[in-house]
Amino acid sequence: MPWVYLLLAFAAFGLALKTTSPALMAVGLLAALGLLIAGVMGLLARRLDNHSRDVSSMIDPAELRRLREQAEARKLAAASQSEPPQR
Template identity: 60%
Template sequence: MPWLYLLLALAAFAVAFKTTSVAVLVISLLIALGLLLAWVLALLAQRIGSRSRDTSMMIDATELRRLREQAEARRNSGQSPPSPPAA
């Protein structure tokens, strides 16, 4: 989708270069500027979205409390923590 903004901005620049009317020139340059801005913002949003964490993998408060209680019980009983599963 971001590349569509760039193509439309290039088309607006082409219209600006080919026109003989000042009004059409100003309008097409404003449109091109807006589309270029939308292109940059869409690229940034896409990049930020690809680096964000999956919220379904986050631990809720009750699960975190349960894990802390298990760790505290293990620490008090002197057990070693269980080894993680092999990857």
């Protein structure tokens, strides 16, 4: 969709260059500017969306706390053993 905005901006700019009416030229230049900004913002939004992480893979605070408790329990269990763990 952003490419359509850019093509329409190019057409509006061409209209502004070809017309003899100052009012139509102003409308064409404003339309070209608006469509150009919309197209570039659409391209940037698409790029950011492609490079963003999946939100569902993030760990919530409760899960993070549970993992920390498990790690601390393992650490205490390893420290309480008098002999080193066997491989």
